[in-house]
Amino acid sequence: MGNGEGQLHPSAVVASPAASVEQAVNFLSFLGARLGKAVVVVLGVVVINFFLIRMAPGDPATVMAGEAGAGDAAFVSQLREQFGLDKPVMTQLGIYLKGVAQLDLGYSYRNHLPVLDLILDRLPATFLLMSGAFLFSIVLGVLLGVIAARTRYENRRRWIDSAVMSGALLLYATPLFWLSLMAIILFSVVLGWLPAFGMETIGAGYTGLARVKDVALHMILPTVSLGCFFMAVYVRLTRASMLEVMGMDYVKTARAKGVPAGRVIRVHVLRNALLPVITFAGIQLGQMAGGAVLTETVFSWPGIGRLMFDALLQRDYQLLLGIFFVTSALVVFFNLVTDVIYRFIDPRIAAGGKGATA
Amino acid sequence: MNRFTMRLTKRVLSMALAATGLSLLPLALPAGNAMAQTKGGTLSGIVQPEPPILVSAMNSQAPTQYVAGKIYQGLLTYSPDLKPQPELAKSWTISPDGLTYTFELQKGVKWHDGKPFTSADVVFSIDKMLRDVHVRTRAVINKYMASIRAVNDSTVEIKLKEPFPPFISMFETGTMPMMPKHIYDGTDYRNNPANQKPVGTGPFMFKEWKKGAYIKLAKNPNYWKAGKPYLDELVFYVIPDSASRAVAFEKGDVQVLRGGDVDNVDVKRLRALPNVEYTTKGWEMFSPMASMLLNERKPPFDNVKVRQAVMHVLNRKMIVNNIFFGMGKPAVSPFSSTTLFFDKNMPEYDFNLKKARELVKASGVDVGKYPVKILSTSYGANWDRLDEYVKQMLEQLGFKVSIESADAGTWSARVSNWEFDLTTTYTYQYGDPALGVERLYVTRNIVKGTPFANVQGYSNPKADELWAKAGSTMDTAERQKLYSELQKILVTDVANANLFEVEFPTLYRKHVKNLVTSAIGLNESFDNVSIEKN
Numbered sequence: 036m037g038n039g040e041g042q043l044h045p046s047a048v049v050a051s052p053a054a055s056v057e058q059a060v061n062f063l064s065f066l067g068a069r070l071g072k073a074v075v076v077v078l079g080v081v082v083i084n085f086f087l088i089r090m091a092p093g094d095p096a097t098v099m100a101g102e103a104g105a106g107d108a109a110f111v112s113q114l115r116e117q118f119g120l121d122k123p124v125m126t127q128l129g130i131y132l133k134g135v136a137q138l139d140l141g142y143s144y145r146n147h148l149p150v151l152d153l154i155l156d157r158l159p160a161t162f163l164l165m166s167g168a169f170l171f172s173i174v175l176g177v178l179l180g181v182i183a184a185r186t187r188y189e190n191r192r193r194w195i196d197s198a199v200m201s202g203a204l205l206l207y208a209t210p211l212f213w214l215s216l217m218a219i220i221l222f223s224v225v226l227g228w229l230p231a232f233g234m235e236t237i238g239a240g241y242t243g244l245a246r247v248k249d250v251a252l253h254m255i256l257p258t259v260s261l262g263c264f265f266m267a268v269y270v271r272l273t274r275a276s277m278l279e280v281m282g283m284d285y286v287k288t289a290r291a292k293g294v295p296a297g298r299v300i301r302v303h304v305l306r307n308a309l310l311p312v313i314t315f316a317g318i319q320l321g322q323m324a325g326g327a328v329l330t331e332t333v334f335s336w337p338g339i340g341r342l343m344f345d346a347l348l349q350r351d352y353q354l355l356l357g358i359f360f361v362t363s364a365l366v367v368f369f370n371l372v373t374d375v376i377y378r379f380i381d382p383r384i385a386a387g388g389k390g391a392t393a
Numbered sequence: 394m395n396r397f398t399m400r401l402t403k404r405v406l407s408m409a410l411a412a413t414g415l416s417l418l419p420l421a422l423p424a425g426n427a428m429a430q431t432k433g434g435t436l437s438g439i440v441q442p443e444p445p446i447l448v449s450a451m452n453s454q455a456p457t458q459y460v461a462g463k464i465y466q467g468l469l470t471y472s473p474d475l476k477p478q479p480e481l482a483k484s485w486t487i488s489p490d491g492l493t494y495t496f497e498l499q500k501g502v503k504w505h506d507g508k509p510f511t512s513a514d515v516v517f518s519i520d521k522m523l524r525d526v527h528v529r530t531r532a533v534i535n536k537y538m539a540s541i542r543a544v545n546d547s548t549v550e551i552k553l554k555e556p557f558p559p560f561i562s563m564f565e566t567g568t569m570p571m572m573p574k575h576i577y578d579g580t581d582y583r584n585n586p587a588n589q590k591p592v593g594t595g596p597f598m599f600k601e602w603k604k605g606a607y608i609k610l611a612k613n614p615n616y617w618k619a620g621k622p623y624l625d626e627l628v629f630y631v632i633p634d635s636a637s638r639a640v641a642f643e644k645g646d647v648q649v650l651r652g653g654d655v656d657n658v659d660v661k662r663l664r665a666l667p668n669v670e671y672t673t674k675g676w677e678m679f680s681p682m683a684s685m686l687l688n689e690r691k692p693p694f695d696n697v698k699v700r701q702a703v704m705h706v707l708n709r710k711m712i713v714n715n716i717f718f719g720m721g722k723p724a725v726s727p728f729s730s731t732t733l734f735f736d737k738n739m740p741e742y743d744f745n746l747k748k749a750r751e752l753v754k755a756s757g758v759d760v761g762k763y764p765v766k767i768l769s770t771s772y773g774a775n776w777d778r779l780d781e782y783v784k785q786m787l788e789q790l791g792f793k794v795s796i797e798s799a800d801a802g803t804w805s806a807r808v809s810n811w812e813f814d815l816t817t818t819y820t821y822q823y824g825d826p827a828l829g830v831e832r833l834y835v836t837r838n839i840v841k842g843t844p845f846a847n848v849q850g851y852s853n854p855k856a857d858e859l860w861a862k863a864g865s866t867m868d869t870a871e872r873q874k875l876y877s878e879l880q881k882i883l884v885t886d887v888a889n890a891n892l893f894e895v896e897f898p899t900l901y902r903k904h905v906k907n908l909v910t911s912a913i914g915l916n917e918s919f920d921n922v923s924i925e926k927n
Contacts, residue, residue: 093802097809099452100528100843108842110528117583145445147588156604216636224640231640232632237607335632337605345442350802 062378069374073367080363081135081356085128088352094120095145095350118144118352131356140357145349150357153342158361160234161338163250164330165323167258168265173316175262176269177309179203183270184277185300199270207267215260215333222256229256232335257334261327265319272315276308283307309380317373321366430906432623434924438649438915439638440608440629447591447599447608449570450518451526451583458567459651460629462916463610464505465570465593468496468515469561471912473677475733475824477561478911480918481510481571481594491556491867492539498547502617504573505598512543517574519551526582530568533560533828556865558872559825562733565678565913566595568823596622596920606631616920623923639663648905648924651915652676652897657718657775660898668903673720673896675914679821680729680829681897683721685783685890686808686816690850693763693792694814698756700887704742705749706786713893716778720898724891726880727830731894732822734863734876739884746789753790761791768807768816769798779817779892808844819895820845824912826876827864834888835860851888 096114115121119130134141140150183199186192206214223231230236230253241249280286281304289303290296326340339358346354377384440456449461468482477485482496502510520541523530537560539552553560563569571594576587591599594617597610610627630647632638639659641647643666652673655663664671687694687703694700709723728735753760765787769780777798784794799807807813822829832838836857838847856879863875883889899915901908904925911917 091802092799093804093806097806098802100805100809108840110531111842144583147446147583153604160605219637219640224644227644231644231646232637233606233630237609237628237630332633333637335606335630335634335637337603337631341605341633348800348802349445 065378066371066375069371073364073371076367077360077363078132081132081360082128084356084359085131086124088350088355089124091350093350094118095352096120098348098350099145114144131353135360140360141353143346143351143354143357145351146354150354153354154339154357154361157337157339157342160336161324161326161340163234163254164257164261164327164336164338165320167254168262168323168327169316169320171258172262172265172319173269173312176266177273177305177312179266180270180273181277181300181305184274184281187274188278188281196274200274203267203270205267206263207271209263211260211264212329212333214263215256215330218256218260219333229253231256234337257330257336260334261323261330268315268319269312272311273308276311277304280304280308306380310377313373313376313380317369320369324365324369325362430623430921430923431925432923433625434623434926435626435628436624436649436905436919436922436924437628437630437647439632439641439647439651439654441632441638441651441654443605443631443633446588447602448588449567450523450572451588453528453567455651455653458916460608460610461570461591461593462566462595462913463597463627463919464591464595464599465566465572466595466918467564467566467569467571468498469564470917471562471565471678471824473674473912475562475677475731475912477564480564480566481515482564485561487561489867491558491865492553494551494553494560495544496549496551498549499617500547502594503615504575504594505592505613506573506576507615508573508575510571510573510594511546512549513546514571514574515549516541516543517578518572519569522572522577522582523569527568529823530563533557533563556867557827558867559827559864562824562828565916566918567913567916595918597624597627597918600626604631618920622918622920624919627919635659642900645902648902649908649915650898650900652899655900656773657720660720660900661718663900664898670901670903670905672899672909675899675909675911676897677731677912677914678824679913680731680824681819681821681895682724682727682729683817683819683892683895684724685892686813686818686849687887687890688811688814688849690811691763693758693760693765696756696758697886698752699758699760700890701742702749702752702756702790703787703890704887705745705752706790707783707890707892708744708786709742709892710744712779712782716782717775717893717895720896721893722896723893727834727883727889727891728826728876728880729822729894732830733825734873736873736877736880738877739880742884749790761793764793764795765814767794767796768804768813769796770804770816770818771798771800772818776817783815783817805844808848809842811841811848811850813848817892818844827860831860831864834883849889851886853882853886853888856882856886856888 094115095118096111099114100111112121119127122130131141138151140154142148143150143153146153179199183196187196219231222229234253235241235246235249286299286303289299294303326338326343328340328344330336331338331340339362343355343358346358438459440460442456444452444454444457444460446452447457447461447464449458449465466481468480469477469485470480472478479499481499481502483499484497486495487493496515498510498512498515504510519534519538524534525531537553537555537557539554541549541551544550573592576592577585596613596616596618598613600611601609608629608631612622612625616622630641632641635654635656636659638650639655639662642650642655642663650663663669685703687700689695689700713719713721713723722730725737726735726739730737767780767784770776780796784796787794804816808816820829820833832845833847834851834856835847836852836854839850839852840846859875859879859882863872863879866872866875899909906923906925907921909915910921
């Protein structure tokens, strides 16, 4: 975030042409090292989760017997045998890791489907909600943050700053599920403008543009509800970071040499102020990749969060491990992307750290 | 799922019962108004929680049964007073010795893939597939069935090892769904690809299942009942949040709410909407009984006087009216009042603190010495309140009580292994006491591994003898006598602290006709359901 040694303008670092070859090599070795670490992290996640899950009382067989309202001991042990739960735990772990190495995430006996199919089936909905909420929150958040910082710094129309910040604080503090429910009551029950649940109208048989419009309408409420919290964070982060950078000497220099105010904000201030925002964006993406259980629940959005939640309650070990595997891989991936973006936005990181940024 | 209570004054309740009674009158004459029924339309309901699979032979969860009931059929169905009615079997006979059951099948029945349904399918279903995969049914088949054979293409004969009169109550679609032999025979049932695209004989065929969103069934154009079904399509939405489910009903996106779909507070509000009907019928086959299981293996609950004191210290009327918002009635016997052979003349446990204290004193047990942990179920807020109330009341008797909560898996594992002091839950009774009640009380069912056996550890040789006798007596009057005596023993011993008969409300839009007509209620095939256009 704050970059320690003297706030240079980023362009000052891009030096001689010979350095660009060195930079490319630098970048590749950085990427290689990070990918290596990523594999270790994901493997660790899988192994730890494997044992963690088994610490919860009950197993898939007991849950199924419980739901059935009956079940004799022979039936339960027959299920266990079929699920492979009768083998020693270490053997089970070995079998599982071997499967994962071949991208075989196993079979969910509860759902009678391969785990990978179940997850892939839910990923598009998750990505749709995730990208919608992400774009909504970061675009609006940064925009409002910039406006707030600017009105504050220039000491004109200070009320805009106050309004934006109070709004952000309110959204930051409001529980997500409550906001969602209120949105449903207002926009779909009272006003009747937007659908209350699901990802598209069932049985309407829309195709092409009509379907896109239908899905877009269904997306509005969940996207906004999910994005509000993150938007509030972006507003606060952007504003604070902008105000910090606006006090820097090079900004004063830029203004003194007559750069238009808008350009100062865009080029000189915002670019430097964005680093904390990008850090948080990486965290947000990682978090949302794990599914937004609450939003998905309230809006009946068929994403991965609910799949995970149900799998947890049902002790569907294979499915749960599969989801952990996929989502942890996504988190690691987003972190990697964040680090790469850092290097583009602020070349000092690549020059100084030589791939050591973590 | 089981948040099904609502606040209701008694007056409203009785008015509602009168109203639904009136509205259901025409259903007593189905043939008469069949001509007038409208064809076409889509009926939407909710499937909650989303089932893992739609094959009722392999999954007994309520939502599975609800959807699968439209796809798969049983040989029989049951009227609200639990009398068998024809379904895939058009007639049946039971030999006087109670050992031979002969079923004559309907003619011209076809599976959804066009293959004919014959006696070979029945034999395969009962003898092979259900015996392997159906958790409840396999126990009875393994214990009682001697043989099953196809006499000819449309006749099936089942022989039992010993008389077992409740057998005739076991042929509804959830207990003995008929499965296609040509698809399942010789395969690994649980991994058969057909589990994803179920093929049955019912009025609706599997069309589409978007996991996490909806399940769609389409009309079976070759259904064996001419002119039926009336509806074109059934859609079951997956809406995981109860408040959102209420909104969906309110907006008209769904027309039917099953008991437990929405919270108690919402039931009252939704019921008051114009054009909404309400009924608690259609649960006679299941008659859920809410009970408190007391671990009778160790103090303090190994003492019968302590258990009786527990019954006296609970105000069960208050539990029903205030905690469960009127959705139920205090239990009189371990048998629900809609279960066969129920006897209402039982020793009564009135709400009486003084008597409870005297009983504790007389027991000689220092109840404060044995801390009691209430293992809380994950059924929802009402059940949490019930546990809190039980804690408070038991503390008044000097018990030291704490509550620990558990999710479904934990609860199931703990109760199955008898690792609990006290827990509240409910169980289905399946019409005949020998099917749904006996399993909770007989000594031979004190087995680990399932939460719905005799987990409390009640054992009384006299009761065991009566269960055995009543279960194999063909004469109905004689059975009634045996069961009456048995109920008295179970009530006196407080074999389980039975609290109340749970009622599940069904809410639906008025233009939906013939929705609840039998003892299995919404699990029916819906071949007679229609939506009136207006």
